[in-house]
Amino acid sequence: xxxxxxxxxxxxxxxxxxxxxxxxxxxxxxxxxxxxxxxxxxxxxxxxxxxxxxxxxxxxxxxxxxxxxxxxxxxxxxxxxxxxxxxxxxxxxxxxxxxxxxxxxxxxxxxxxxxxxxxxxxxxxxxxxxxxxxxxxxxxxxxxxxxxxxxxxxxxxxxxxxxxxxxxxxxxxxxxxxxxxxxxxxxxxxxxxxxxxxxxxxxxxxxxxxxxxxxxxxxxxxxxxxxxxxxxxxxxxxxxxxxxxxxxxxxxxxxxxxxxxxxxxxxxxxxxxxxxxxxxxxxxxxxxxxxxxxxxxxxxxxxxxxxxxxxxxxxxxxxxxxxxxxxxxxxxxxxxx
Amino acid sequence: xxxxxxxxxxxxxxxxxxxxxxxxxxxxxxxxxxxxxxxxxxxxxxxxxxxxxxxxxxxxxxxxxxxxxxxxxxxxxxxxxxxxxxxxxxxxxxxxxxxxxxxxxxxxxxxxxxxxxxxxxxxxxxxxxxxxxxxxxxxxxxxxxxxxxxxxxxxxxxxxxxxxxxxxxxxxxxxxxxxxxxxxxxxxxxxxxxxxxxxxxxxxxxxxxxxxxxxxxxxxxxxxxxxxxxxxxxxxxxxxxxxxxxxxxxxxxxxxxxxxxxxxxxxxxxxxxxxxxxxxxxxxxxxxxxxxxxxxxxxxxxxxxxxxxxxxxxxxxxxxxxxxxxxxxxxxxx
Numbered sequence: 001x002x003x004x005x006x007x008x009x010x011x012x013x014x015x016x017x018x019x020x021x022x023x024x025x026x027x028x029x030x031x032x033x034x035x036x037x038x039x040x041x042x043x044x045x046x047x048x049x050x051x052x053x054x055x056x057x058x059x060x061x062x063x064x065x066x067x068x069x070x071x072x073x074x075x076x077x078x079x080x081x082x083x084x085x086x087x088x089x090x091x092x093x094x095x096x097x098x099x100x101x102x103x104x105x106x107x108x109x110x111x112x113x114x115x116x117x118x119x120x121x122x123x124x125x126x127x128x129x130x131x132x133x134x135x136x137x138x139x140x141x142x143x144x145x146x147x148x149x150x151x152x153x154x155x156x157x158x159x160x161x162x163x164x165x166x167x168x169x170x171x172x173x174x175x176x177x178x179x180x181x182x183x184x185x186x187x188x189x190x191x192x193x194x195x196x197x198x199x200x201x202x203x204x205x206x207x208x209x210x211x212x213x214x215x216x217x218x219x220x221x222x223x224x225x226x227x228x229x230x231x232x233x234x235x236x237x238x239x240x241x242x243x244x245x246x247x248x249x250x251x252x253x254x255x256x257x258x259x260x261x262x263x264x265x266x267x268x269x270x271x272x273x274x275x276x277x278x279x280x281x282x283x284x285x286x287x288x289x290x291x292x293x294x295x296x297x298x299x300x301x302x303x304x305x306x307x308x309x310x311x312x313x314x315x316x317x318x319x320x321x322x323x324x325x326x327x328x329x330x331x332x333x334x335x336x337x
Numbered sequence: 338x339x340x341x342x343x344x345x346x347x348x349x350x351x352x353x354x355x356x357x358x359x360x361x362x363x364x365x366x367x368x369x370x371x372x373x374x375x376x377x378x379x380x381x382x383x384x385x386x387x388x389x390x391x392x393x394x395x396x397x398x399x400x401x402x403x404x405x406x407x408x409x410x411x412x413x414x415x416x417x418x419x420x421x422x423x424x425x426x427x428x429x430x431x432x433x434x435x436x437x438x439x440x441x442x443x444x445x446x447x448x449x450x451x452x453x454x455x456x457x458x459x460x461x462x463x464x465x466x467x468x469x470x471x472x473x474x475x476x477x478x479x480x481x482x483x484x485x486x487x488x489x490x491x492x493x494x495x496x497x498x499x500x501x502x503x504x505x506x507x508x509x510x511x512x513x514x515x516x517x518x519x520x521x522x523x524x525x526x527x528x529x530x531x532x533x534x535x536x537x538x539x540x541x542x543x544x545x546x547x548x549x550x551x552x553x554x555x556x557x558x559x560x561x562x563x564x565x566x567x568x569x570x571x572x573x574x575x576x577x578x579x580x581x582x583x584x585x586x587x588x589x590x591x592x593x594x595x596x597x598x599x600x601x602x603x604x605x606x607x608x609x610x611x612x613x614x615x616x617x618x619x620x621x622x623x624x625x626x627x628x629x630x631x632x633x634x635x636x637x638x639x640x641x642x643x644x645x646x647x648x649x650x651x652x653x654x655x656x657x658x659x660x661x662x663x664x665x666x667x668x669x670x671x
Contacts, residue, residue: 055574055575057571057574057575061462084577085577085578085579086577087577088574088575088576088577089575089576089577089578090577093575093576094575096568096571096572096575098568101567101568101569102568102569102571102572103569103572104569104572104573104587104590104591105569105591105665105666105667106590106591106594106664106665106666107586107587107590111586115576115578115582115586116576116577116578119576119577119578119579119582120577151666151667153666153667164572167572167576
């Protein structure tokens with residue numbers, strides 16, 4: 001049994017006088033211990049909502065969540081608020097996108113780091129301070145002792161993200177969710193942060209869910225990739241097979257739209273036409289059909305099932321792209337940070 | 338922190354100088370000139386001449402100003418025309434009462450208002466939230482004197498739970514080293530006197546504190562709603578902290594920043610706006626005294642009042658600035 005098993009997860013935002021938004025629409029996802037899974041897709045495909053649903057951080061009003069999220073044998077969606085607060089931060093930790101706003105501006109770094117240790121590991125203030133210093137050193141912050149007494153505005157963006165990572169790692173969680181942890185950082189710092197995450201995951205048996213829209217990040221860190229579209233997984237494979245041989249036309253388009261080093265600079269990028277708003281409900285057919293270059297009548301004949309290419313590669317396309325056909329997909333040498 | 342305080346104190350100097358120039362010019366612009374204005378209407382020519390002499394009105398204007406400044410620095414505003422007592426003595430007698438009343442009103446407003454506002458924000462959109470917002474609107478719209486009469490009628494006259502007027506019961510023996518009766522009771526170990534002073538403060542403080550209460554409820558609600566949507570509160574939630582820890586440490590600490598501004602402004606207003614409440618409860622503070630001085634054209638008293646109120650505003654603002662620096666490290670840095 002996988003560490004995290006998501007089955008038929010649906011998250012619906014109800015709106016007054018407007019049609020509800022199906023942010024996550026029947027998602028299945030497994031994450032094993034020690035595995036790094038990339039969750040990829042464009043804005044609005046339900047990546048971040050999925051992570052918030054796992055942690056139970058979605059607002060309670062105006063949101064309907066159904067399905068099951070089983071973590072380490074327990075259903076996260078039905079457990080009590082008290083139990084959930086115990087799991088959160090201890091067994092599942094999260095790193096957010098924007099380090100500039102994710103730390104409390106009026107509390108010292110030390111306080112923000114030690115409060116997790118005291119809450120989940122039952123440490124005294126003194127023990128927590130020693131451990132906090134060790135954690136800051138572990139994430140590569142120099143003069144860690146001094147940093148504990150500083151406030152977030154005294155640190156750079158990269159430093160703040162390191163602090164947030166130290167907070168997330170504080171209780172050696174079984175699973176770490178990183179929601180676009182490098183998006184707000186400049187490229188050299190991105191590479192450092194990814195290195196840090198990679199090293200940590202390799203050293204411990206932590207499962208890492210990497211939420212990103214950056215294929216370079218995926219190539220750099222993930223074992224497996226799940227591509228999401230319109231709240232559902234449309235293709236899943238091990239990292240390199242997906243880059244080499246994408247079957248779903250959306251994946252193919254996503255890879256083709258990334259810049260590569262081989263292509264001359266003058267070449268225009270090839271974007272996917274339309275926007276994520278142009279979608280049809282999954283019940284009527286493939287949600288990507290309105291934007292798909294290979295759409296046929298079959299695509300609109302009900303929800304497309306998940307099809308297996310082999311043990312590790314599945315997709316949800318009734319008219320899949322053939323290996324190495326059509327416009328050349330981007331290869332391994334992406335512009336990775 | 339010390340530098341913040343020093344800088345603010347230095348900034349107060351030009352404000353006070355500007356104010357003294359205004360007051361100086363005002364007295365000299367009074368109808369009939371300053372000497373006539375500063376004596377009673379039925380004063381003889383000799384008396385006017387004596388005042389003119391004492392003011393040194395025949396000297397150059399800048400010497401007059403410096404002399405005036407010297408007096409102001411010593412809080413020497415001359416003699417009240419109404420009571421024939423030195424204005425300074427009247428102020429020392431009455432300001433502690435008004436300060437005690439204003440501070441009690443603010444404590445009432447904060448102790449009730451912050452929890453209500455916080456609760457309304459947590460239950461945003463619920464029936465209770467709507468109830469709190471609506472009643473805070475009523476709180477703002479009820480005139481202070483009406484509120485004061487209502488409280489006095491119900492709790493003092495009809496139910497007899499609390500005293501109707503004054504600052505203390507004449508039968509309770511007490512010493513007043515500071516003039517702040519609650520504090521005096523504590524200082525002299527006379528808890529009975531403190532309790533008596535508190536009983537006399539309850540109704541006036543509620544009457545005076547209703548408007549600030551309503552403002553604080555709305556302000557707290559709005560800022561807590563803002564802060565709850567901040568990324569760092571989500572981070573705190575993701576750490577699995579308890580609800581209490583998140584609200585006390587992460588939400589309220591940040592919500593205090595705008596709240597402190599409001600409290601400072603309101604406290605200043607309360608100090609100068611106690612007239613109606615003091616009148617209804619026959620509370621011997623500065624408000625009713627100055628109201629009388631205005632009608633009697635008791636200019637020395639009015640001058641003294643304006644300067645003392647200005648100084649108190651400056652002190653309150655200083656405290657607000659210190660509170661800012663204490664709460665928000667970014668202020669300390671800048």
